[in-house]
Amino acid sequence: MGKNFKDAVDFHRHLCLDIAIGYRAAQILVREMGDELKNMKEVVALVGNTTCALDAIQEITGCTFGKKNLILTDLGKPVYILQNTKTGNSVRAYCRYWDTFDHTEFRALRKAVKKPDATSEEKEKLEKLTKGTIEEILAAPEVDLFRVTRLVLPAPKIAGKYPASPCDQCREHVDEVLLNEADGKTLCKECLEAKAA
Numbered sequence: 001m002g003k004n005f006k007d008a009v010d011f012h013r014h015l016c017l018d019i020a021i022g023y024r025a026a027q028i029l030v031r032e033m034g035d036e037l038k039n040m041k042e043v044v045a046l047v048g049n050t051t052c053a054l055d056a057i058q059e060i061t062g063c064t065f066g067k068k069n070l071i072l073t074d075l076g077k078p079v080y081i082l083q084n085t086k087t088g089n090s091v092r093a094y095c096r097y098w099d100t101f102d103h104t105e106f107r108a109l110r111k112a113v114k115k116p117d118a119t120s121e122e123k124e125k126l127e128k129l130t131k132g133t134i135e136e137i138l139a140a141p142e143v144d145l146f147r148v149t150r151l152v153l154p155a156p157k158i159a160g161k162y163p164a165s166p167c168d169q170c171r172e173h174v175d176e177v178l179l180n181e182a183d184g185k186t187l188c189k190e191c192l193e194a195k196a197a
């Protein structure tokens, strides 16, 4: 792998708290998976939500949305998993750092710097707070940042590896695993949502 924090920030194109969280998560997952990552064609990353952390996960693990080996599980929580789909062996990291994180000062400063009359003092204060917190995240003991567990998971269904069929409404071809049955019709997600609206 050999990618460092700077690589993750360069890929993401800005410095923020979540890119540091994603970097630490990816480092832990890669280290804990060890030999399970020998053949990256067998590896997927499963992510529970979409935040800046994902760019670090993509850059450090090499699993990307484009390659279909980064899968959004939409759990609505910061859960990052690396899985060997052949053995099922997986490592899961839940980011517990945010559970007790005090966002008050950040929120107030972010709000302040967005105003047209924002002072350079406020901007500097936010920058300093951001940098300080990133340093804290990068140096924190792993146990303060994540709950790490090992588990065995069934191989995920990966869209795009299955045949496509036309939607009964728009006739556009859709990945079969993503077609929906409604009133005796087979519909794509767009047509299903339009019908419900």
Ligand SMILES: [Zn+2]
Binding pocket: 012, 014, 015, 016, 017, 018, 019, 052
């Ligand atoms: Zn970011």
Ligand SMILES: [Zn+2]
Binding pocket: 167, 168, 169, 170, 171, 172, 187, 188, 189, 190, 191, 192
């Ligand atoms: Zn359709």
